[in-house]
Amino acid sequence: MEVILKEDVIKLGHRGDVVKVADGYGRNYLLPGKLAIEATAANKAVIDQMKASAVRKSAKEKVEAEQLSTQLDALELVFERKVGEHDHLFGSVTSGDIAHALEAKGFTIDRRKISLEDPLKTIGEYHVPVKLHRDVTSHVKVTVKGDQPETEAVAAAE
Missing domain, CATH: 3.40.5.10 (Ribosomal protein L9, N-terminal domain)
Known part of the structure; x- marks a missing residue:
């Protein structure tokens, strides 16, 4: 057919x-x-x-995607999650979480356009690709932090 x-x-x-x-x-x-x-x-x-x-x-x-891309490149999202040993998270940061955080900042982006291969399961800084158009891909800076203040985390480690 x-x-x-x-x-x-x-x-x-x-x-x-x-x-x-x-x-x-x-x-x-x-x-x-x-x-x-x-x-x-x-x-x-x-x-x-x-x-x-x-x-x-x-x-x-x-x-429109190129204009949105310039706005997203300057954006930083911060997530706080519970942390276990070796900076491993209880739970993770998924593309859905990132989409909700972007929506809270005024950007309506479908979670399927966020190219996150695996959920983020450790503390750190990541650059997550967002495919806005066939030819336009932006990178959003995502920082995952632990829920404990650093002084408590150091005391707990000792």
């Missing part, structure tokens, strides 16, 4: 591309999810309009 993508689909193609997919994948996922339309003769005539619109929309999104 040939379909025309209305949105970017990971590992399949970009908006406006004509791709060949399995019948079930097209009928059960792409078409009901409004991610694609069937590639009929009438719809193929609409492709040029969609591509021009997609280029304009992508350019606008990229400019």
